[in-house]
Amino acid sequence: MTALLEIKGLTIDIARDNGPARVVDGIDLSLDEGESLGIVGESGCGKSLTMLSLVGLLPNRIKATGGKAMFAGRDLLKMSSRDLRKVRGSEIGFIFQDPMTSLNPVMRVGDQIVEALVYQKNMAKPAAMARAVELLDLVGIPAPAERARAFPHELSGGMRQRVMIAMGLAGHPRLLIADEPTTALDVTIQAQIVDLVRELKDKLKMSVVWITHDLALIAGLADRIAVLYAGTVVEDAPVSVIFDRPTHPYTRGLLASLPTLAGAAMARLPSIGGTPPEPGRRPPGCPFAPRCAQATAVCQTVPRLAPVPGSDPRHRVACPVVLQELT
Ligand SMILES: Nc1ncnc2c1ncn2[C@@H]1O[C@H](COP(=O)(O)OP(=O)(O)OP(=O)(O)O)[C@@H](O)[C@H]1O
Ligand SMILES: [Mg+2]
Structure with missing residues (x-):
């Protein structure tokens, strides 16, 4: 398999x-191509900023300052904003964290998809409208031709989220980035959207x-999970x-705080106390060390991701303490 996206040493x-x-x-x-990560x-660990940096949508005063992000052979961090605008939507579709801030409240949802298609795919308006209705149907919106004429506030949260997904898919991207697309929704609808x-x-x-x-x-x-x-x-x-x-003490803590699934098996692990460092106040060395029960003197050096001995070849962890225990 070839990597579709490869981010290396990204700093923001x-x-x-x-x-x-x-x-x-x-x-x-x-x-990889066809893979889901x-x-x-x-909260605050940099998930959204990392993904926004790929498509040139970082907020004011926030910049990618190092590393690269190769997408299908091109470094996204070096592309002009004009070229990135073309990549956005047509090659990389994005579903944003909050549908109400990313849908235009005064524009019918069908027209919003049409606008994207006309821009990204140079489609003529009538063909774009037919495609918009198809997309709304694809994401499971009932009576899509009628719903295309609705304004965002006339739709339920789950339906708005589906409209966002339709917009993310409109350009038929090779990569879809979904930023917490279901957080605001109730559990059954979350599961439906994942499916x-x-x-x-x-x-x-x-x-x-x-x-x-x-x-x-x-x-x-x-x-795969990062x-x-x-x-x-x-x-x-x-x-x-x-x-x-789970090998990193932080991952073990995250799993321990899950009520279901691994929760029972991991019940003996203490969940994580304390809070992550604020931007600009990173401790030297391992950023998790101040909250980690297993921290030792080696944690004063910044850990690198390394393969986990005896595990899956794709399993990598950035913790010298657990790696030492395993070798
Ligand atoms: N526009 C901004 N101005 C200043 N600081 C910001 C801005 N956006 C994000 N940050 C800071 O950057 C850090 C990472 O933000 P980011 O949005 O990437 O976190 P996240 O992992 O997506 O969190 P969440 O799970 O809450 O969405 C946070 O500490 C946040 O306070
Ligand atoms: Mg976020």
């Missing part, structure tokens, strides 16, 4: 009056990156390996 800084504050500190991630980690994206991924042969806090939810969709902590990847492995053999 927030410009502050007293100097830059590092928020993403050397992320390495890769994604779940990205998990506590829907899994189905569409197979049907349209897309790669998917799915950002979430919710390890249990992602288990049904992801082939666990982020304070702007670094601390563990990366096939989904079954993450559940059967």
